[in-house]
Amino acid sequence: MTTHVVFLQGGGAGAHAADALLAESLGRHLGAGYIVDIPLMPNEDEPDDEIWLPEIGEAIARAGSRRGPADSDSGGIDSGGIESAGTDLVDAESIVLVGHSLGGYLLLKYLSDNHLIADHASERRANHLPGRRIAAVCVIAAPFPGGDPAWTFDGFELPRNLGALLPAEAAVLLYASEDDAIVPFAHRDLYAAAIPQAITRTTFGGHQLANDLQVVAADIRSIIDALSAR
Template sequence: MNKHVLFIQGGGGKEDYAADANLVASLQEALGETYLVHYPFLPNESGLDFGRKKQIGKHISLHKGEIILVGHSLGASMLLKYLSEIKTRKKIAGVFLISTPFWSGDEDWKQGFKLHKNFADKLPKHIPVFLYHSKDDKEVPFDHLEIYAQHLPKATVRKITSGGHHLNNDLSMVARDTKSLSKS
């Protein structure tokens, strides 16, 4: 029986979806046949959060049994928002967050993405969280990883020397960490 992975894209347009498809392919290849990576297109909808919480909830609910969650960039931050604001009965084996922006500021357009101050307290306690960020990411500053590490002290933090925003489209490290869940 396959283990199911739900990958949430960064951005919202078809270009972002196509760019992240390379990450999904890398992850699927590194995980092998035992895992099935699901990659739904999440279009921008109306609303401050582009409809992401609703879309994420819908796709999580489609899977029977345990699920592994992976998000890139905006998708990673929206996974955290969803998990900290919506109670789910779904068994989640792990959460893997890649190049995750930490939204701050008072601009109207950011309000739907920002996490509550106590977001970490609202996350399910039993779910392992992994954070990945490249020091040479030109889209999301590397110091955002440190902010998340402070809020999520039990998270496994992977500081990557180079690879940019898409980690050179190589998610073998994420795959190794994903496979480690079944060993613990």
């Protein structure tokens, strides 16, 4: 079984290149049976919800329908069309969604915005919702709307009942570093209050977690292994 992981980058100049290091770390620690995609979001210097949200939907839809490598020695990375190692192709049974920084916020916004049509297969396809199981939603160092004055502005918002609007079958995990100088650590706990079912993790290494996502990979593998054992 192959598990596809969609890694959504943060915003700002050079964000995709910086977050590609995180995606590479995640793929390396996940190892065989996983492929990590990190699509390049348009206009990363000046992110726009109206442009990014459809792109996120397309990325999720591709992960829900594509075929990927099996039995490779290490997790693959697909960044802007660079295919990962491995030649034997198998259908993915589960997908995992990971968002870093602004990408984490917009991932939650996309999933909550599409909640109401998630139970209808034809509408799922029309709105880029995957037909396969979303096994986990991992949000890393994401800013919480209104979490502090620096992150309070028009249009930056999430629904109050956020936790109830996320995929019921998906584990939700929240990661943040106490030494993050860009998004205050307290934002993680604001997300935890908004998503009661979420599991929280305290990390280190600043906003980029020292480019080491071993803890995220361990959580993902645990979730997928548990699903495979059913």
